[in-house]
Amino acid sequence: MRTLIRGGRVVTAADVYDGDVLIDGESVVATGTGLDGADEVIDATGCLVLPGLVDNHTHLSMPFGGTVSCDDYDTGTAAAAAGGTTCIVDFAIQTDGSLLEGLRQWQGRAEGAAHIDYGFHLAVTDASESALAEMEQAVAEGVTSFKCFMAYKGAIMVTDDQLLSVLQQAGRTGGLVMVHAENGDAVDLYQREAIAAGDTAPRFHATTRPPEVEGEATGRAIRLAHWAGQPLFVVHVTCEEAVREIQAARDRGEPVFGETCIQYLFLTVDELARPGFEGAKYVCSPPLREARHRDILYAALRQGALQGISTDHCPFNFEGQKELGKDDFRLIPNGMPVIEFRLSLLYDRAVRTGKLSLTELVRLTSAEPARIFGLAPRKGTIAPGADADIVIFDPEKPLAISAATHHMNIDYDPFEGWEVRGAPRTVLARGDVVVADGEVVSKPGRGRYVKRALFDPAATVPALATV
Numbered sequence: 001m002r003t004l005i006r007g008g009r010v011v012t013a014a015d016v017y018d019g020d021v022l023i024d025g026e027s028v029v030a031t032g033t034g035l036d037g038a039d040e041v042i043d044a045t046g047c048l049v050l051p052g053l054v055d056n057h058t059h060l061s062m063p064f065g066g067t068v069s070c071d072d073y074d075t076g077t078a079a080a081a082a083g084g085t086t087c088i089v090d091f092a093i094q095t096d097g098s099l100l101e102g103l104r105q106w107q108g109r110a111e112g113a114a115h116i117d118y119g120f121h122l123a124v125t126d127a128s129e130s131a132l133a134e135m136e137q138a139v140a141e142g143v144t145s146f147k148c149f150m151a152y153k154g155a156i157m158v159t160d161d162q163l164l165s166v167l168q169q170a171g172r173t174g175g176l177v178m179v180h181a182e183n184g185d186a187v188d189l190y191q192r193e194a195i196a197a198g199d200t201a202p203r204f205h206a207t208t209r210p211p212e213v214e215g216e217a218t219g220r221a222i223r224l225a226h227w228a229g230q231p232l233f234v235v236h237v238t239c240e241e242a243v244r245e246i247q248a249a250r251d252r253g254e255p256v257f258g259e260t261c262i263q264y265l266f267l268t269v270d271e272l273a274r275p276g277f278e279g280a281k282y283v284c285s286p287p288l289r290e291a292r293h294r295d296i297l298y299a300a301l302r303q304g305a306l307q308g309i310s311t312d313h314c315p316f317n318f319e320g321q322k323e324l325g326k327d328d329f330r331l332i333p334n335g336m337p338v339i340e341f342r343l344s345l346l347y348d349r350a351v352r353t354g355k356l357s358l359t360e361l362v363r364l365t366s367a368e369p370a371r372i373f374g375l376a377p378r379k380g381t382i383a384p385g386a387d388a389d390i391v392i393f394d395p396e397k398p399l400a401i402s403a404a405t406h407h408m409n410i411d412y413d414p415f416e417g418w419e420v421r422g423a424p425r426t427v428l429a430r431g432d433v434v435v436a437d438g439e440v441v442s443k444p445g446r447g448r449y450v451k452r453a454l455f456d457p458a459a460t461v462p463a464l465a466t467v
């Protein structure tokens with residue numbers, strides 16, 4: 001079937017133009033003006049026509065601190081689609097010592113459940129010889145990135161020698177190494193000191209993980225990657241200290257890349273001091289920061305020190321899950337529900353206010369994540385040959401964010417009560433309408449596993465061909 005998206009303003013990482021997009025089956029076959037020959041026409045007058053967003057950082061059904069994140073592949077990907085995300089890369093975690101066992105478990109959760117396409121990273125939590133050996137098979141199966149946690153001591157943290165071995169092994173097998181950069185030893189000490197002093201409330205989650213522990217770990221990871229001669233991707237960068245390390249490495253010509261996440265652009269550490277235990281809703285790692293860091297993150301995004309804005313979606317209900325840490329902030333499961341409103345928030349609060357341009361929005365949420373994580377050129381752009389993953393975004397549509405109406409399977413929303421202007425009207429994923437008039441109309445199981453290519457630091461965003 002051929003579908004024509006007519007009369008919208010098409011935006012890619014390189015261009016903004018008024019035109020039409022012609023889809024045949026799962027793919028875009030033409031862009032331009034005056035196109036016809038379609039079985040069905042979608043009128044996009046007054047709307048932006050954007051590539052579906054890629055979210056390269058999600059945690060669906062992830063075990064953490066004795067509980068499991070409360071969006072599964074059905075609810076999590078439905079919420080993603082509602083907000084304009086058409087492909088995710090989720091973190092499978094090494095399980096029973098094995099990377100491949102972790103991968104199989106996550107594949108089992110996704111198959112038959114996902115509404116949109118998905119890939120996996122693998123988190124290496126114990127860099128044993130057997131786990132390192134499994135990286136080759138993972139890469140062969142299209143899992144081309146590996147994450148190490150430098151925090152969460154006593155749980156999933158790796159030591160420096162383990163991180164270095166993963167980097168060395170990636171040099172042999174291929175694969176991009178990603179790091180959660182916080183000095184886990186320092187955090188552990190600060191946490192024990194805080195608890196001994198009776199400081200058990202949520203806000204002490206932030207005071208025990210100050211920006212300097214993120215900056216130090218970022219610099220250390222960059223140094224280890226340099227020793228191993230490998231590129232590095234730093235996840236969820238939150239602060240000036242970490243940005244400076246990444247910028248300095250890039251100035252030296254080292255292939256260091258990074259992202260920030262939506263919550264660090266729109267929320268601050270003040271949320272953790274909400275009355276009662278409400279601050280627990282905002283506990284994530286690294287923590288939310290003081291407002292001054294946001295300008296530095298925006299500058300890094302515009303100037304290219306950071307390449308992406310993902311979500312780190314890792315939702316835990318307030319009741320029964322966040323409450324586990326009522327008497328000790330260390331037991332609050334870390335993470336926030338943020339998969340759904342990335343596009344609307346960025347459009348209303350960053351594009352409309354001049355912090356990001358439309359092409360920067362697409363570069364940071366689609367094109368660069370697709371390139372770095374081996375999904376390009378099929379994902380991340382609107383061009384002949386690309387998957388027809390497309391958001392028809394109404395820039396005037398009002399959206400009132402609330403847990404009462406969001407699609408995520410969680411009992412609160414960190415942006416509760418926020419009113420924004422701009423929301424997806426229709427979302428297509430590989431040519432299927434998955435969201436119509438703002439409602440999810442797809443079925444669990446339509447999403448497919450995407451075998452990802454290896455990252456090539458020398459490649460640029462794929463060239464666009466317009467006709």
Ligand code: URP
Nearest residue numbers: 180284285312314334335
């Ligand atoms: O608080 C967070 N970020 N939870 C998810 C796990 C991680 O560190 O990415």
Ligand code: ZN
Nearest residue numbers: 180235236285
């Ligand atoms: Zn992390």
Ligand code: ZN
Nearest residue numbers: 057059312314
């Ligand atoms: Zn994460």
